[in-house]
Amino acid sequence: MSTALISSDTIIALATSLGTNGAIAVIRLSGLEAVRITNEVFKGKDLTKQASHTIHFGTIRDDGEIIDEVLVSLFIAPHSYTKEDVVEISTHNSKYIIERIINLLIKKGARAANPGEFTLRAFMNGGLDLAQAEAVADLIASENKASHEVAMNQMRGGISNKLQEMRDKLINFTALLELELDFSEEDVEFADREQFQALITELKTHIYRLIDSFTYGNAIKNGVPVAIIGKPNAGKSTLLNTLLDEERAIVSDIAGTTRDTIEETLNIDGITFRFIDTAGLRDTEDTIEAIGVTKAKEKAKQAKVLLYMYDEFDNTAEEVINQVKSLYFDGLKVILVRNKIDRKGGYFENVMDQAIKEALFTAYTDTLVAISAKDADSVRPLKDILVNAIKDSQLEGQQIITNTRHLEALQLAYDALEQVEFGMASGLPGDLLAHQVRTALRHISSITGDIDIDRDILGTIFGKFCIGK
Numbered sequence: 001m002s003t004a005l006i007s008s009d010t011i012i013a014l015a016t017s018l019g020t021n022g023a024i025a026v027i028r029l030s031g032l033e034a035v036r037i038t039n040e041v042f043k044g045k046d047l048t049k050q051a052s053h054t055i056h057f058g059t060i061r062d063d064g065e066i067i068d069e070v071l072v073s074l075f076i077a078p079h080s081y082t083k084e085d086v087v088e089i090s091t092h093n094s095k096y097i098i099e100r101i102i103n104l105l106i107k108k109g110a111r112a113a114n115p116g117e118f119t120l121r122a123f124m125n126g127g128l129d130l131a132q133a134e135a136v137a138d139l140i141a142s143e144n145k146a147s148h149e150v151a152m153n154q155m156r157g158g159i160s161n162k163l164q165e166m167r168d169k170l171i172n173f174t175a176l177l178e179l180e181l182d183f184s185e186e187d188v189e190f191a192d193r194e195q196f197q198a199l200i201t202e203l204k205t206h207i208y209r210l211i212d213s214f215t216y217g218n219a220i221k222n223g224v225p226v227a228i229i230g231k232p233n234a235g236k237s238t239l240l241n242t243l244l245d246e247e248r249a250i251v252s253d254i255a256g257t258t259r260d261t262i263e264e265t266l267n268i269d270g271i272t273f274r275f276i277d278t279a280g281l282r283d284t285e286d287t288i289e290a291i292g293v294t295k296a297k298e299k300a301k302q303a304k305v306l307l308y309m310y311d312e313f314d315n316t317a318e319e320v321i322n323q324v325k326s327l328y329f330d331g332l333k334v335i336l337v338r339n340k341i342d343r344k345g346g347y348f349e350n351v352m353d354q355a356i357k358e359a360l361f362t363a364y365t366d367t368l369v370a371i372s373a374k375d376a377d378s379v380r381p382l383k384d385i386l387v388n389a390i391k392d393s394q395l396e397g398q399q400i401i402t403n404t405r406h407l408e409a410l411q412l413a414y415d416a417l418e419q420v421e422f423g424m425a426s427g428l429p430g431d432l433l434a435h436q437v438r439t440a441l442r443h444i445s446s447i448t449g450d451i452d453i454d455r456d457i458l459g460t461i462f463g464k465f466c467i468g469k
């Protein structure tokens with residue numbers, strides 16, 4: 001592993017965020033000189049003589065002037081996040097105090113840390129693999145239960161462990177395949193082809209599931225895009241208002257997503273739903289006629305879930321069937337919502353529902369729910385339906401990926417494994433097969449960082465972190 005990215009200097013940064021109302025701020029140092037540098041300005045015990053994982057009260061002084069009373073925590077290498085000596089100074093959360101202390105410590109020999117540099121060091125020194133390090137950023141950014149779960153699982157090695165285990169098995173086979181080369185005249189096969197095929201199949205299945213989990217993973221990280229579409233007066237804005245009003249207190253914007261249109265978000269069961277392009281909806285005119293079929297299609301295209309709304313008074317079954325068919329694409333989850341059941345006869349399944357179900361069920365959707373958009377009680381089941389629509393039961397307890405870099409690497413690994421299978425089927429000699437396996441290995445390893453990773457790639461990954469992480 002290249003160590004050029006990591007230098008022996010001691011870095012410093014504020015680990016907590018500036019400008020909040022919190023009482024305490026934490027300044028963190030990491031590197032060979034972390035303890036010595038801190039000790040130079042710390043009045044209390046001699047920090048260089050203290051054990052790891054101890055906390056010390058004292059003052060930070062600049063030429064005798066007391067800047068603050070602080071608590072200093074010591075983590076001596078390798079028992080720290082970065083695997084280097086780490087000092088954490090808890091100060092009072094004043095911008096002035098923080099700046100003074102950081103500047104003072106820089107004067108004594110520390111250097112201001114780059115974004116993500118603490119985590120980069122943790123990775124470089126083997127404390128975290130690359131996927132775990134990336135999960136740290138996701139964990140910090142997690143805003144709901146679902147994204148927190150996924151990030152926590154990844155940080156604790158959820159994705160890496162299984163990949164590493166399979167990678168080790170592949171490496172064994174590659175060694176055996178390469179050995180065959182030395183005995184090529186004797187026509188021996190050290191690597192049992194049947195076992196090898198079984199391993200490739202297992203790996204492909206695992207990778208395929210991971211690739212498949214990305215849509216869900218990405219949805220829970222960034223919010224599941226939902227489009228509400230239907231004819232004028234179907235009750236779209238009424239439904240949106242009812243859904244949102246219930247959750248008003250906890251509805252918040254998702255940080256970091258760019259959008260050109262107004263979007264409302266709703267958090268149900270720890271999953272964030274984003275209602276696409278609700279600008280017109282909240283007041284009125286965003287209807288199929290008004291926005292045109294093309295626009296409706298555009299809107300549906302961005303969605304993972306389509307709530308198609310209609311009622312039996314202003315719609316015909318044919319209209320609903322044709323429009324849903326024209327909006328549908330592979331992977332879109334369609335939920336048919338028949339509205340206004342509070343009106344005469346509306347509670348009962350009718351001929352229209354039957355015709356719609358007959359035409360659309362199984363191929364386009366399997367969900368039809370009858371509601372009164374005005375009535376919160378009646379809308380509630382729709383929330384469960386939304387959650388279930390994306391909580392694919394197959395994904396329960398499975399590893400989930402949320403990172404595009406991982407997705408790309410997995411796709412390349414999958415393609416490479418297919419090449420290996422193809423090579424095996426056409427009786428490719430061991431050494432050429434081994435070469436193909438190495439390609440697959442390289443892609444798998446790039447996820448966990450078990451190979452030399454390009455400096456630029458590391459720069460991009462850790463550059464996205466904030467300073468202090």
Ligand code: GDP
Binds near residue numbers: 233234236373374375
């Ligand atoms: P949009 O054009 O699809 O956004 O429809 P609106 O939400 O503006 O609703 C159109 C009309 O239908 C309004 O007068 C609503 O009050 C009414 N409406 C919406 N939902 C219901 C419902 O569940 N029951 C009844 N009776 N009227 C409804």
